[in-house]
Amino acid sequence: MAQGTGRSTPPDPPGFMRRSRTAVLQDAQEQLGDLLDAVVDAAPIDSAVTLVAAADADAASQVADAITASLQTHGYPRGNWQSHLICGALAAVAQAMKVGEDLAKTAVTKGVTATLISSGIPRLAAGLAARAAVDTLMKLTPARHWEDIRRAVQMLAVSMCPKVADHPAVEQYCLRPLASQLLSDSIQEELAALSGGGSAAAG
Numbered sequence: 177m178a179q180g181t182g183r184s185t186p187p188d189p190p191g192f193m194r195r196s197r198t199a200v201l202q203d204a205q206e207q208l209g210d211l212l213d214a215v216v217d218a219a220p221i222d223s224a225v226t227l228v229a230a231a232d233a234d235a236a237s238q239v240a241d242a243i244t245a246s247l248q249t250h251g252y253p254r255g256n257w258q259s260h261l262i263c264g265a266l267a268a269v270a271q272a273m274k275v276g277e278d279l280a281k282t283a284v285t286k287g288v289t290a291t292l293i294s295s296g297i298p299r300l301a302a303g304l305a306a307r308a309a310v311d312t313l314m315k316l317t318p319a320r321h322w323e324d325i326r327r328a329v330q331m332l333a334v335s336m337c338p339k340v341a342d343h344p345a346v347e348q349y350c351l352r353p354l355a356s357q358l359l360s361d362s363i364q365e366e367l368a369a370l371s372g373g374g375s376a377a378a379g
Contacts, residue, residue, distance in 0.1 A: 194369070195366060197341060197370050198339075198341040200363065200366040200367060200370060201340045201341045201347060201351070202339075202340070202341065203363055203366075204334075204340070204351055204355065204359055204363050204367065205334055205335070205337065205340045205351065207358070207359055207360065207363060208331055208334045208335060208351065208354060208358060208359070209334065209335040211331065211358055212233060212331045212332065212335050213335075229324065229328075232324045232325050232327070232328035233328045233331070233332070235313075235316040235325050235328060236266070236325065236328035236329040236331070236332040237332065238312050238316060239266070239269060239309050239312050239313055239316075239329060240262055240265075240266060240332060240336070241312075242305075242308040242309050242311070242312040243262065243265050243288070243292075243305045243306075243308060243309050244262065245308065246301075246304050246305040246307075246308035246309075247292075247297065247301060247305050250300075250301040250304055250305075251301065252297055252301055257295070257296075258295045258296055259338045260295070260337065260338060260342070260343050260346075261292065261295045261297075262336055263333045263334075263336045263337035263338075263343065263346050264291045264292075264294075264295060264343065264345055264346070265288050265291050265292060265305070265309070266329055266330075266332055266333035266336065266350070267291070267330075267333045267343075267345040267346045267349045267350050268284070268287035268288045268290070268291040268345070268349075269284050269287065269288060269309060269313070269329050269333075270326055270329045270330045270333060270349050270350055270353075271287060271345075271349040272284040272286070272287040272288075273313075273322065273325070273326040273329065274326070276322070277322045280310075280313070281310050281314065284306065284309060284310050284313060285303070285306045285307060285310050286306075287306075288302070288305065288306035288309050288310075289302045289303050289305075289306040290302075291345075292305055292306065313325070327354065327357075329350075330349070330350035330351075330353060330354055331350075331354065331358075333346050333349075333350040334346060334350050334351050334354070352367065355367055
């Protein structure tokens with residue numbers, strides 16, 4: 177059985193050195209972070225970056241700020257957070273937004289609340305922070321395209337994550353969905369190899 181699946185992908189070219197999952201994800205994270213910086217700084221941008229407008233990046237930042245402010249207001253300052261708390265909450269927002277605008281209010285509230293609780297935030301404070309994220313999101317999105325905001329949230333989650341290789345939710349719900357639109361062909365190929373190689377969980 178292993179023989180049948182193991183021969184399904186073409187052999188690497190001579191001299192090809194397959195990189196570790198951590199190295200590939202680090203490069204992907206850096207590329208997306210650079211693109212987001214270009215948007216925020218209004219730097220000269222290429223066609224890929226125009227998929228995320230400065231207004232959308234600002235909206236994503238406001239969602240993150242709303243979560244941060246709510247947690248701090250209710251007694252949970254930044255110094256007490258686990259390292260992946262905000263990027264995890266943003267990944268939950270991005271995942272929940274996939275259901276569409278009509279259903280997102282409930283989905284975002286549930287997703288962010290669960291993520292914050294899993295990061296050590298008590299249920300009441302987590303729920304209030306989730307509600308703050310939803311209120312901000314709903315206030316910002318009516319005049320803009322829903323998917324544009326979602327894409328910006330995904331980019332912000334990736335750029336804020338301490339290490340995507342250690343955070344499956346950010347990789348699955350934020351980095352990989354952006355790959356075909358925003359990452360270089362070489363990184364896309366390496367990510368595809370990680371997905372199909374069976375060793376993606378290692379490293």
